[in-house]
Ligand SMILES: Nc1ncnc2c1ncn2[C@@H]1O[C@H](COP(=O)(O)OP(=O)(O)OP(=O)(O)O)[C@@H](O)[C@H]1O
């Protein structure tokens with residue numbers, strides 16, 4: 001990555017900083033997004049994802065940082081950046097009083113498309129986003145998911161090469177979400193760069209070439225989904241109990257356990273009270289599972305449900321953004 005210049009990247013940020021009053025939101029972050037890839041920014045509520053999107057899409061200014069989007073310097077040439085990008089904000093920007101089609105045509109006008117081309121583009125996008133039947137109805141009558149789809153359709157009107165999507169599928173049902181993923185993949189295969197924030201780790205896993213986890217104003221880790229998953233020892237066996245008494249005695253037994261099994265010895269299980277569940281760290285190997293099952297038998301513990309959990313992005317997310325003790329080596333970025 002050291003050999004790539006800001007100009008050969010679709011999005012490049014160096015030392016991006018932003019504070020509101022004395023609250024530092026982005027504390028000098030670096031980003032490098034090659035053209036034609038999907039980059040996903042993850043982080044808990046309030047981490048600064050929307051702030052990053054707003055800065056990179058020229059809606060607000062940064063306090064510091066060298067920022068280039070589409071090869072243009074955000075500080076000196078925001079107009080050129082604006083011409084190269086499309087933005088779908090976290091909260092809907094559609095006008096509820098007019099129809100879906102009118103919203104689309106308004107966007108076409110804003111992009112100065114000739115009337116016939118504007119109509120053609122609007123019709124194509126309404127079709128692609130499954131909004132043909134609703135096109136003549138006022139947007140105030142749309143469901144949340146329909147508004148979201150219209151929002152994104154409007155983003156695509158000018159044929160932008162770089163798209164910022166701030167939580168594009170929040171509130172969409174599973175089918176609409178999968179459709180959206182299909183559309184994002186199509187865009188990327190056509191060379192479009194997508195900068196995506198999401199609360200759905202599954203979404204980042206599905207779509208993103210690279211993922212960065214934002215925490216406390218910094219990038220806590222960055223890499224492909226696979227690289228990030230390798231950072232956390234998130235594998236465990238989960239035992240669920242229907243009976244609170246059985247749960248309690250299992251929790252006590254787990255806490256008292258001596259190094260009987262490698263998995264049990266490592267952490268002694270973590271009680272999760274509300275769900276009446278216990279977690280036993282495990283790599284999921286046959287050997288560890290056998291020793292865990294043997295121990296459960298000998299301790300007379302019968303769980304109502306036993307599931308084996310291999311690390312996923314959720315584990316990465318909790319390990320890096322939670323309050324849990326995370327070893328320093330987990331916090332360092334994979335670059
Ligand atoms: N205009 C503003 N004035 C003051 N503080 C702000 C402003 N906009 C955002 N913040 C603060 O900056 C922090 C980051 O907010 P931001 O909206 O970027 O988070 P986010 O990661 O997008 O969160 P979410 O997942 O909830 O959308 C929050 O603490 C928020 O309160």
Ligand SMILES: [Mg+2]
Pocket residue numbers: 049050051090166
């Ligand atoms: Mg946000």
